[in-house]
Amino acid sequence: xxxxxxxxxxSKVEGPHSGDFLLGGRTTLTAAPGxxxxxxxxxxxxxxAFGLPLPPAPEGTGGLSLRVDGxxxxxxxxxxxxxxxxxxxxxxxxxxxxxxxxxRQLLGPDAFRKAPRPGTVAAVAAQxxxxxxxxxxxxFMLDVSxxxxxxxxxxxxxxLIAAHKLNVFHFHLTDDQGWRVEIKRHPRLTxxxxxxxxxxxxxxxSPLWNETPHGGFxxxxxxxEIVAYAAERHITVVPEIDIPGHSQAAIAAYPELGxxxxxxxxxxxxxxxxxxxxxxxxxxxxxxxxxxxVFEEILDLFPSAFVHIGGDECPKDQWKESPTAxxxxxxxxxxxxxxxxxxFIRHFDRxxxxxxxxxxxxxxxxxxxxxxxxxxxxxxxxxxxxxxAEAGHDVVMCPEQYVYLDHRQAAGEDEPMPIGFxxxxxxxxxxxxxxxxxxxxxAAHVLGTQANVWTEVVENRSRVxxxxxxxxxxxxxxxxxxxxxxxxxxxxxxxxxxxxxxxxLDALGVDYxxxxxxxxxxxxxxxxxxxxxxxxxxx
Numbered sequence: 001x002x003x004x005x006x007x008x009x010x011s012k013v014e015g016p017h018s019g020d021f022l023l024g025g026r027t028t029l030t031a032a033p034g035x036x037x038x039x040x041x042x043x044x045x046x047x048x049a050f051g052l053p054l055p056p057a058p059e060g061t062g063g064l065s066l067r068v069d070g071x072x073x074x075x076x077x078x079x080x081x082x083x084x085x086x087x088x089x090x091x092x093x094x095x096x097x098x099x100x101x102x103x104r105q106l107l108g109p110d111a112f113r114k115a116p117r118p119g120t121v122a123a124v125a126a127q128x129x130x131x132x133x134x135x136x137x138x139x140f141m142l143d144v145s146x147x148x149x150x151x152x153x154x155x156x157x158x159x160l161i162a163a164h165k166l167n168v169f170h171f172h173l174t175d176d177q178g179w180r181v182e183i184k185r186h187p188r189l190t191x192x193x194x195x196x197x198x199x200x201x202x203x204x205x206s207p208l209w210n211e212t213p214h215g216g217f218x219x220x221x222x223x224x225e226i227v228a229y230a231a232e233r234h235i236t237v238v239p240e241i242d243i244p245g246h247s248q249a250a251i252a253a254y255p256e257l258g259x260x261x262x263x264x265x266x267x268x269x270x271x272x273x274x275x276x277x278x279x280x281x282x283x284x285x286x287x288x289x290x291x292x293x294v295f296e297e298i299l300d301l302f303p304s305a306f307v308h309i310g311g312d313e314c315p316k317d318q319w320k321e322s323p324t325a326x327x328x329x330x331x332x333x334x335x336x337x338x339x340x341x342x343x344f345i346r347h348f349d350r351x352x353x354x355x356x357x358x359x360x361x362x363x364x365x366x367x368x369x370x371x372x373x374x375x376x377x378x379x380x381x382x383x384x385x386x387x388x389a390e391a392g393h394d395v396v397m398c399p400e401q402y403v404y405l406d407h408r409q410a411a412g413e414d415e416p417m418p419i420g421f422x423x424x425x426x427x428x429x430x431x432x433x434x435x436x437x438x439x440x441x442x443a444a445h446v447l448g449t450q451a452n453v454w455t456e457v458v459e460n461r462s463r464v465x466x467x468x469x470x471x472x473x474x475x476x477x478x479x480x481x482x483x484x485x486x487x488x489x490x491x492x493x494x495x496x497x498x499x500x501x502x503x504x505l506d507a508l509g510v511d512y513x514x515x516x517x518x519x520x521x522x523x524x525x526x527x528x529x530x531x532x533x534x535x536x537x538x539x
Contacts, residue, residue, distance in 0.1 A: 005500035006105055006129075008165055008477035015127025019083040023050060023064075023107075023122035028057030032067035037232050038088070038097045039066060045104065051116040064088075066096050075167075076132035079103060081124050091132075094234035098165050102129055105504065112163075112507035135433065137396055137448025138479035139168035139238075140472065142464070145175035145249070146274070147455040148194075148216035149464070155229050157464070160508065162233040164476035169230055170308060170377075170450060172240045173218075176248035176271040176279075180217045181239070181301075185293050186254065190217040193253035196270040202417050202457060204274040206528035210459075215270075223301045238360070239302045242310030243291060244281040244344050251279055257287050259318040259325065274456040276313045283319070283328045283340055288347060295351070305358055306375065311345050312362035342368030349374050360396070363388070377450070379404075381539030382435045389442040397433040398450040401536035403475060405467050406454045408531060414518050416466070417457035418529035421536040425515075429474040429494055430486040451475045457529065462511045466522055469512035473501055 031039035043054050062085040072091030077099030080087045090096030104111045106124045140161045173180045179193035195215035201208035230237045248271045251258040258265035259282045281287050316337035319325035349359040349371035360375040363384025375394040378385025385395040407420030433449035505512050
């Protein structure tokens with residue numbers, strides 16, 4: 001595989017030079033301290049793909065060798081291939097792992113198989129690849145609330161994002177349509193909240209229903225396995241527990257969490273359709289104590305420095321009508337319901353900070369005053385991220401107009417359940433996470449960027465694949481590589497590299513959208529979507 005086919009594009013490639021390094025049954029693998037996770041990964045992946053034992057050997061004996069050199073910088077690596085062997089040197093253990101991902105790509109699509117193909121020769125041209133990421137938050141968000149994905153599908157997704165050098169997995173675990181993580185002190189969250197009787201089929205305006213009950217959840221042991229599997233691949237799992245909106249599944253399980261003085265919360269069930277739900281949490285001390293208990297168990301399961309609390313799309317109608325909420329506003333001396341939401345968010349910002357963690361939420365947490373120390377996922381456009389960064393708060397840029405991968409990929413009628421603006425592979429490739437005009441001081445608060453997949457109309461693993469790929473490959477290059485300005489990016493060259501990358505995705509069994517359009521079995525004829533015409537606003 002030629003160096004020009006690497007995705008994401010590396011910082012520098014010297015070569016290829018004459019001669020190849022051939023991997024065979026006698027090829028050894030030497031792993032210095034700090035590289036053990038990559039050692040295990042190489043044996044599991046390249047060992048399986050080429051039928052190689054890769055036995056350990058002392059340093060300096062050729063073959064594959066791994067070591068850490070802190071002078072290279074965080075997540076950076078240098079891959080040196082000669083006819084005698086290949087050495088991966090990383091600035092830290094993660095850098096070694098990313099270098100191994102590059103080595104795998106250079107070995108060709110056969111390196112992505114789970115068993116060897118007869119007659120395959122594992123060879124890499126002599127060369128030196130020097131590389132480092134642009135951003136240190138290179139994220140992918142998966143919504144498993146609207147449609148549940150079994151644990152093995154989540155583990156597979158972690159392998160796919162690792163193959164693209166992404167290092168944050170934002171795990172959207174709770175919403176109106178399902179609660180997906182076991183909380184031992186509140187068992188009804190999954191006994192009741194993880195299951196719905198039926199599901200809207202298509203956009204919420206569709207007349208169609210899937211009458212098959214839907215649900216599922218991850219036990220705490222499942223979560224520990226997912227977190228450990230991710231850590232082995234140098235991916236941080238950031239959990240999201242959505243408050244105070246997007247909470248009907250929790251209220252269905254524990255009706256006292258809702259605004260009982262406005263609606264009969266005992267009549268609520270896990271929501272079976274889509275949109276912004278009016279049933280939000282009551283701003284009571286009992287609700288705060290309940291969610292403190294939830295977060296205590298979440299902190300035990302997820303070592304991530306950041307914990308995502310949602311904070312988005314919280315209608316204030318019930319709070320306006322609720323004597324309890326109005327009494328809380330008066331008691332706290334707040335101006336309105338927006339400040340009441342800010343009080344709710346600030347409570348958990350302090351609670352998390354007291355336990356050594358940091359709150360991150362969607363950009364609505366800016367409304368009513370930004371919680372001190374909180375970070376922002378800027379999803380409605382750039383504006384929230386710019387406001388937060390200029391105020392000295394850290395930001396992850398994930399504007400829906402560019403990197404919501406549940407949005408449709410083409411304008412044709414064949415696109416399954418088309419949602420939102422058309423966002424082509426080229427559109428994603430030309431996305432720039434740091435908007436022009438942001439001061440250098442504010443730009444330093446842009447932690448990175450993230451692509452999000454919401455699953456209202458994405459009902460299973462195959463549909464996640466279709467919406468995610470190939471666009472995630474373009475996003476990965478935006479997040480990792482030092483690219484020129486959007487208009488100056490060489491998309492034609494990226495498309496040429498994608499020719500090789502499609503063969504890698506084929507070997508991995510990814511049901512990506514073909515460049516010419518969906519296969520017949522990828523279409524959903526007659527199922528209503530919600531396409532939005534024209535170019536998205538730049539906000």
